[in-house]
Amino acid sequence: xxxxxxxxxxxxxxxxxxxxxxxxxxxxxxxxxxxxxxxxxxxxxxxxxxxxxxxxxxxxxxxxxxxxxxxxxxxxxxxxxxxxxxxxxxxxxxxxxxxxxxxxxxxxxxxxxxxxxxxxxxxxxxxxxxxxxxxxxxxxxxxxxxxxxxxxxxxxxxxxxxxxxxxxxxxxxxxxxxxxxxxxxxxxxxxxxxxxxxxxxxxxxxxxxxxxxxxxxxxxxxxxxxxxxxxxxxxxxxxxxxxxxxxxxxxxxxxxxxxxxxxxxxxxxxxxxxxxxxxxxxxxxxxxxxxxxxxxxxxxxxxxxxxxxxxxxxxxxxxxxxxxxxxxxxxxxxxxxxxxxxxxxxxxxxxxxxxxxxxxxxxxxxxxxxxxxxxxxxxxxxxxxxxxxxxxxxxxxxxxxxxxxxxxxxxxxxxxxxxxxxxxxxxxxxxxxxxxxxxxxxxxxxxxxxxxxxxxxxx
Numbered sequence: 290x291x292x293x294x295x296x297x298x299x300x301x302x303x304x305x306x307x308x309x310x311x312x313x314x315x316x317x318x319x320x321x322x323x324x325x326x327x328x329x330x331x332x333x334x335x336x337x338x339x340x341x342x343x344x345x346x347x348x349x350x351x352x353x354x355x356x357x358x359x360x361x362x363x364x365x366x367x368x369x370x371x372x373x374x375x376x377x378x379x380x381x382x383x384x385x386x387x388x389x390x391x392x393x394x395x396x397x398x399x400x401x402x403x404x405x406x407x408x409x410x411x412x413x414x415x416x417x418x419x420x421x422x423x424x425x426x427x428x429x430x431x432x433x434x435x436x437x438x439x440x441x442x443x444x445x446x447x448x449x450x451x452x453x454x455x456x457x458x459x460x461x462x463x464x465x466x467x468x469x470x471x472x473x474x475x476x477x478x479x480x481x482x483x484x485x486x487x488x489x490x491x492x493x494x495x496x497x498x499x500x501x502x503x504x505x506x507x508x509x510x511x512x513x514x515x516x517x518x519x520x521x522x523x524x525x526x527x528x529x530x531x532x533x534x535x536x537x538x539x540x541x542x543x544x545x546x547x548x549x550x551x552x553x554x555x556x557x558x559x560x561x562x563x564x565x566x567x568x569x570x571x572x573x574x575x576x577x578x579x580x581x582x583x584x585x586x587x588x589x590x591x592x593x594x595x596x597x598x599x600x601x602x603x604x605x606x607x608x609x610x611x612x613x614x615x616x617x618x619x620x621x622x623x624x625x626x627x628x629x630x631x632x633x634x635x636x637x638x639x640x641x642x643x644x645x646x647x648x649x650x651x652x653x654x655x656x657x658x659x660x661x662x663x664x665x666x667x668x669x670x671x672x673x674x675x676x677x678x679x680x681x682x683x684x685x686x687x688x689x690x691x692x693x694x695x696x697x698x699x700x701x702x703x704x705x706x707x708x709x710x711x712x713x714x715x716x717x718x719x720x721x722x723x724x725x726x727x728x729x730x731x732x733x734x735x736x737x738x739x740x741x742x743x744x745x746x747x748x
Contacts, residue, residue, distance in 0.1 A: 421463020
């Protein structure tokens, strides 16, 4: 398989801490003969087999002056120094690339992560390639597995972060299945799908006559999950006025149904998930900080698929198991297409693409003859003027990137709202984002359009 072009990766550690570009950094060997070794990263560090290297490795597959990592003006740059075996970022061979904090680079038979100096690796990566229904051979996924393996048997609350389609619900169900409560109820409460006026009743239950339409007593999610696990999906969508009541239940174990004067004890293990940055939401006043700290006893972040492309072959093999002609191999140009695509919908999108291709194929199903309905490959050459109108060239990279992002947001939001006839709820669901995110996006676009229409000042 041909190496793909260099690319930039946005990354966070599996424990969900949001690094800042200004943080002092360190290089940590997370796999290989020197696993556990770490050094502070100043403005620049060399990695290689040479004992004089800043990060000297004993890996025989590593060249003497294999690569250089630089941290300048908040940017982390990786440069391969003509090594024999190459430098890889998530399966992509790179020569020179800018990466984000949390990224893991592969050098020879070793993997080196870039972390803030405050970052603590609490447990080594799991040797398993699967945790429940989650699969991954990459170091980042095995880091997640290691944490979940340790915490699942206990009672600690778990907060799972990650983009849509990364497998947050699978992770929650797998935690329950690996716990001592596996034979007890597992209840899912989707905070985004319940109307705000009904959320309290759905979560805590209600008594007959508590409100119009309450024709009988009803158990809430907490009562139904008593003795087992309650999974709160899309936690960031929980109404703000309901959050203090949830906090009280988590702290005392007492639940009071709407319209009831009596509180009842419940024994529930809580697992929550969100695709939002709840710390940022708390700073904006949209999420209670005290509830956040109560939720993130153990916090894990599921990495997007674009940050772990080395997992794509194994995922495709599992998803296509029993569907291909006997002896057929997952290889060839179609395999290159899967590896070259950025997968904005993550594993869910990969599953849907493969399922659709198989459903439309003529038997016998041969992998390299499947037709994949993908967007443009991430490795496709870019011609700024033609491919992305509205982006001026030549301009500084950050300016061009901002122009492109602004143009994309306007075009995407316009088409999305037109398709769903202005229905915010349906549009947000179709886009895989929260309603609040879409509101903010539309307001931002509206503000920038007003600024564009304003008269220019004379010099």
